[in-house]
Amino acid sequence: MKPTIKDIAARAGVSKTTVSFAINNPTRISKETCDRILAIVDEMGYFPNPVARTLTTKRLGSLGLLLPQPLPEVLNNPHLCDIISGIGEECEKRGLSLTMLPPVQGRIIEAARRAFVDAIVTIGVGPDHEVVDFLNSHGIPFVTIDGEETSSTVNVGIPDEKAAYDLMKHMLSLGHRKMAILCVKPDTKSIAENDHRSIVLEKRLSGFSRALNEVGLNLVAPDISLLETEGSLVGGKNAGEKLFVLEPGTRPTAIVAMADIIALGTYAAAREASLSIPVDISIAGFDDIEQSRYYEPALTTMHQSGRQKGQKAAGMAIELLNGGHPAHCSFPCNLIVRASTGPVPSRSASYKSS
Amino acid sequence: MKPTIKDIAARAGVSKTTVSFAINNPTRISKETCDRILAIVDEMGYFPNPVARTLTTKRLGSLGLLLPQPLPEVLNNPHLCDIISGIGEECEKRGLSLTMLPPVQGRIIEAARRAFVDAIVTIGVGPDHEVVDFLNSHGIPFVTIDGEETSSTVNVGIPDEKAAYDLMKHMLSLGHRKMAILCVKPDTKSIAENDHRSIVLEKRLSGFSRALNEVGLNLVAPDISLLETEGSLVGGKNAGEKLFVLEPGTRPTAIVAMADIIALGTYAAAREASLSIPVDISIAGFDDIEQSRYYEPALTTMHQSGRQKGQKAAGMAIELLNGGHPAHCSFPCNLIVRASTGPVPSRSASYKSS
DNA sequence: AGTGACTTGTAAACCGTTTTATAAATCATG
């Protein structure tokens, strides 16, 4: 069937060793022999079995991506797709393949256990997660994306606290005081093992909180509502539907979603409720995914590049694998103000009349 | 570091074989010995090295997905994401991991060569593609998605010819006679080895052609323009910008895109050109991705379920692996008429005045 | 007691590579 090194050796009338050298260490043998063998290799379409090779070299040629959720949910989230794109790009450049490792039986660590890769990138895994211990104790090089910068992990992320602060400042400066914050709902299984989102979520909430405090509000104020939604268009739409049935007086005048995809989902709900964006309701998101520019009105959002995060993380994982010691990396992010946020509707602007 | 089977054997005072049996074939040895060994396994945190195990069992526990394009392009295409979701779902159910195999040096066959997986799913690979020969001759079980139903491949798809016919009929019944058809541009490298899109594209074009013929038109008629675009939002936007600068008399009154994502990209161009959908221009797509319902106006499209195609294909690949003989599978698809298509603008409806 | 059938455990071969140690052949040099 698939030719092995033995077949090549037999065909060339040499030993397995010689064939191995021809492929991995050409200077070790004479040019003629090498060329002759390589020709046969080519002719028979031989390719060294990576598994067998791994047994001795300890290199498999594959990078693993430990996903926080099942694949369908991940692929529904454009920002996560961007991250994967970045990782994929880097892998391609280095000739590695990329293995997706979604939770097994709802547990990330089980996925890590059966992972069949040289190095790992995780998304949203904090330093206290059991999988961190596992990877460290087994000496598997790994880099976390959207985790924390500690001594037991190497992380790639953005300054989420500041990002959230800036975004909230923007909303407040427009006069909004009644707001809904849409968070990604961790699926139950993930919760059990320290949901990935909680890391980023906490940082952002503390950023929001800081901005709110400056105007005498806080996250538990009656006018600030925190909603959990699925991280998808439908999730956003459902959340929007719940909010938009409220009376104009009690209804939030602004929505801040933890992901653009959620924010865009609320557009559909707003349309159904005949609310105009941004006249009746202001909406903002996080991530700045491509679509956000295409929707009408274009979405105000906190820009970050998933692609960049992915690339960097993959590069760092490979660096670790090669014995390097990459440092934590935090990419800048900036607020992109587009057409979906505007001043608070005058009627709701009770603070103005004071 | 990581304990091996030898360590366990030594600690338990038995042979490697016995340990192996304790793990894989417990009935083969006495219950007591088995329990004793398993206790030690647990205590030492032993986990059989999957690489070594594979060498003899020939099962890797991983399914490979041979992608037609680099990962970033694939992940930008929601329909492809849906397919991957479906495959992922099935993999998860069976406890397999999923390895992404984008073209290596622009060649799909190179990706297949270094693939180390139990079975493969391809997207858009036709029976004449070199990789089909490769996989068949190496005895690697594989299933094609959006390929062709031949004896050398097992395929999962939809009746693309009929789908295209139905969609075109819809446009024609609305009175449209000047039309632009937006096709996915195969990236140059893929062309070199028989671009994947060509399979589906050809079927669809022949479906369009059949419908056009019924009203005395054809694909090369002056009023029918065929454009190649990138399979993304930007691709659609760019194409739209080219079309919308044309004079109202020569400008197409309808756009049919080979993918929803392209169709949605033209929305932005239409908005910039102050054209109203569907009053000034009708737009339709293929796939019925989730977003298509969320854009305003909601997109008329030919529904198909990528998720379903992916699930089925993965299931069939595994069936092949287990010695089964799954049959070709063609899923039904149906036209979803939404708000983006309407009657041809009266001024352009020259055929009416005849 | 002898026979055949199970149990239970093991030694050795094997999977497809790389790597190490070694042998044989060639070459340059005093």
Added chain:
DNA sequence: CATGATTTATAAAACGGTTTACAAGTCACT
């Protein structure tokens, strides 16, 4: 023309498992 250095090729060990074939011990039954 020995001698040591350098090339070139190889046999054998290793990697960490599984599987095959076999041996020893039990057991039941004639």
